Amino acid sequence: MNNDVTRIDYTGTGLSEDEVADTPWQQATLWLDEAVERSRAQADVPEPHALSVATVDSDGVPNVRTVLMRYFDERGPGFLTNTESAKGTELDGNDAIAASLTWPAMFRAVRFRGRAELLDRAEVADYFASRPWASRISAWASRQSQPVTSRAELETAYEAYAVRWPDRGNADDVPLPDFWGGYRIVCDEVEFWGGRRNRLHDRLVFTRTSDGGLDEPGAWTLSRRQP
Template sequence: MNDEVDLPSMRVGYGAADPTGKDGVAANLDPSWLVGDPPWRSLFDAWLADAIAAGVVEPNAMIVGTVDADGRPATRTVLCKGVSDAGIVFFTGYDSDKGRAIAAHPYASATFPWIAMERQIHVRGRVVKVDPAETQAYWNSRPRGSQLSATTSDQSRPIASRDALEAAAAAVSDEFGGPLSSTTVPVPEQWGGYRIEPDVVEFWQGRADRLHNRARAIRDGDSWRVERLQP
């Protein structure tokens, strides 16, 4: 570690001197805020809308954690591309590192780290592939360049150089008539969507002196229970 970087002293003063907090919340996060069926959905939507309105860069970015066949965890940032009562959706290569981990252990976590707003949301649950029609609909909405890049990439596999990657991308682009062509780029066979079906959804609100607020909804059979957690 660089001796000039004093990591232990790095602290963010959540809540500042204002008891309402810098995020403008006039009350402490409370389990009573988690209402409805499922009880996490309305507050999730409200906090996501707040992050968008505040201009948070990529407010739909989330840190997804998986465990591979050897029991080794890994995390990476991906973009949430759908939220419904059924869960949280993202898209990736089925044969990528995360895809192979999900095949071995079909459970994952996702954290939305809106630290600048003194908020986080954490989701855990079983992972299932979305319906092919849902994958196709999202694929159709992607920019052509993103479609070509996904078709080019053998995701998570080694490649010799950046030049080799760009040459492969150029070859794929030429195959489909170039970046301005109207030729349809089909969904790659090993690419599509996953849905995290939540068993646990936790909301975190930063407060002064690290006395943070945590409230979570836990699936209990066909129903949910809501509770406050100590920080």
């Protein structure tokens, strides 16, 4: 056992009840904007939209991976994926989902818990058309989460689709795959974690009490949890 553990005392400013915004969407947007701004100013927040997503398989075993949050509005955070991937298959059987935006350099995290719903097909099509041509080709070449014998097999598939749909600089050069879509998290809980000294972190939690979006104050109650 390695006892040489690096210990860092978190020097974040935390988050108090007096400072927190009126709704989870307002507070999450504020923190996300600050993370994006910091990523532009210095290199310690390299991917501010990186979203860790946890699902549960048919045996009840949790599974987690990191994707990019491509949507965030009053309806909840959203991401794109191959819907036949492990995450898609798991969400088809159990729509329970948890996700986290984590910015270690800022001593901040936002946790979302709720259920997943499929994104509207028109939203998916619009986003797919905005992707670089090579990324659209990769969506066809990769049967996400499925076994592959080698890197060469994957690259061969990519080249075959690249020949089939060459880059002519148009949004419709590559068709939208039937198996490519996305999910939005309809949140029942949103937690804001702020790292503080001596491990006495702040955890302020918005919990759903009625129907409504993330920016409707009457749909949420605020509480504090011990760190």
